[in-house]
Amino acid sequence: MIKSLAYLGVHSPDYKEWERFGPEVLGLQHAGHGEDGAVRLRLDEAAHRITIHPGERNAIAYIGWSVKDEADAKAIGSRVVAHGLEVQRSAPDENAQRKVEGFYWFKDPSGFRHELSWGQYHAVAPFHAGRPVSGFRTAEQGLGHVVLAVADLEEGDRFYREVLGFHPSDIVRDGPLEAHFYHINGRHHSLAISRLPTREVAFLHLMIELNSLDDVGTAHDICEQRGIPITTTLGRHSNDHMISFYMYTPSGFRLEYGWGGLDVDHDLWIPRTYDKPSSWGHHRQHKELTALMMHDRAPA
Ligand SMILES: [Fe+2]
Structure with a gap:
């Protein structure tokens, strides 16, 4: 598991x-x-x-x-x-x-x-943040979540659920957008998959979660001061309730920086379907920069 x-x-x-x-x-x-x-x-x-x-x-x-x-x-x-x-x-x-x-x-x-x-190594020296932040929400919820655009959504859904054992959290269907969200611990989703109109395979984003909304606001200020493109404006997701914004990283993929993600209790959870990915905000901008990052096709 x-x-x-x-x-x-x-x-x-x-x-x-x-x-x-x-x-x-x-x-x-x-x-x-x-x-x-x-x-x-x-x-x-x-x-x-x-x-x-x-x-x-x-x-x-x-x-x-x-x-x-x-x-x-x-x-x-x-x-x-x-x-x-x-x-x-x-x-x-x-x-x-x-x-x-x-x-x-x-x-x-x-x-x-x-x-x-x-057997992931844990460092003995305490974590020392690169700038003042209240800290990252990890522990049993892990690094955060990843969102992938897969070639075949039905095949992907079967593979991640039936072969790897991910549990469905919910689905978002909004016009051409269809995304499936999966949990493996208390985090609402550690993985989501979607399908692009072009059927391209892509790494859509990594999310890391902060312990305080102020950490998210401070990062937003830093992005504006440094001219780091904010590819999705501040907003709140409908399904996991995360308040977040998305920035463009130096390596061509987007990073969601968030706070306030929903905890799920697997035994009580009933998968839902939402008609919008966000309850407010999360407007896409800098579309020219949201170049989709492909996985590494080079032989391993
Ligand atoms: Fe996300």
């Missing part, structure tokens, strides 16, 4: 910009570099959760999930194999890079690389 979103890895020619963007804009801690020069970023007791690797183009490299132990990773991996996909075990140098005991990885039907990891 997948417990939470553990980490995210990205390739980017502008990876070095994250040494300042991470701490100064997002309040993350710069947690040193990987062997390839990757910028590692920390937001809680985990050694690092966001890693921006050097790369020729912007692409999502891997999406890391936490499972309890190797037996759980193996059990999910065998369902992935039964689904007709190839699963591989991590090499020791990969474990050292990710700072986990191990992981099994595979590419999902849309080509995104997922890693089922166990």
Whole structure:
């Protein structure tokens, strides 16, 4: 059983910009570099959760999930194999890079690389935010959530529910927009999938959640002062109640910076359908910049 979103890895020619963007804009801690020069970023007791690797183009490299132990990773991996996909075990140098005991990885039907990891390293030194923030809401809810545009929404829905074990939270249907949201812990959704009119596969955004609305407002000020494009204005989502805005990161993907996400109790939860993604705000702007970030098509 997948417990939470553990980490995210990205390739980017502008990876070095994250040494300042991470701490100064997002309040993350710069947690040193990987062997390839990757910028590692920390937001809680985990050694690092966001890693921006050097790369020729912007692409999502891997999406890391936490499972309890190797037996759980193996059990999910065998369902992935039964689904007709190839699963591989991590090499020791990969474990050292990710700072986990191990992981099994595979590419999902849309080509995104997922890693089922166990034993994520926790740093002994306390988290030290890059700028004053009240802190990030993580713990058993993990890093945050990721939203993917998949090639085939019905196939994706079946795969994430039936093979990986994600639980449906709700669906948003608003004109051409159809998005499916899934929980694996108390966070309303750790994963959502959508379909673009072009049927393109894309990484739509990463969400990280703050402990205070003031942290979100302060980041909004910093984005305005620094001319960082706000791609979706401040607003509140209809389904998870998150008050957030979306900014354009140096690596071509959008980051949702939010507060106030809804907790779900899986035993009591009944999936719903909403006719709008947001109750107010969240107006799209800078459409020319919301270039969709593809996953890494390069052979692993
Ligand atoms: Fe989101």
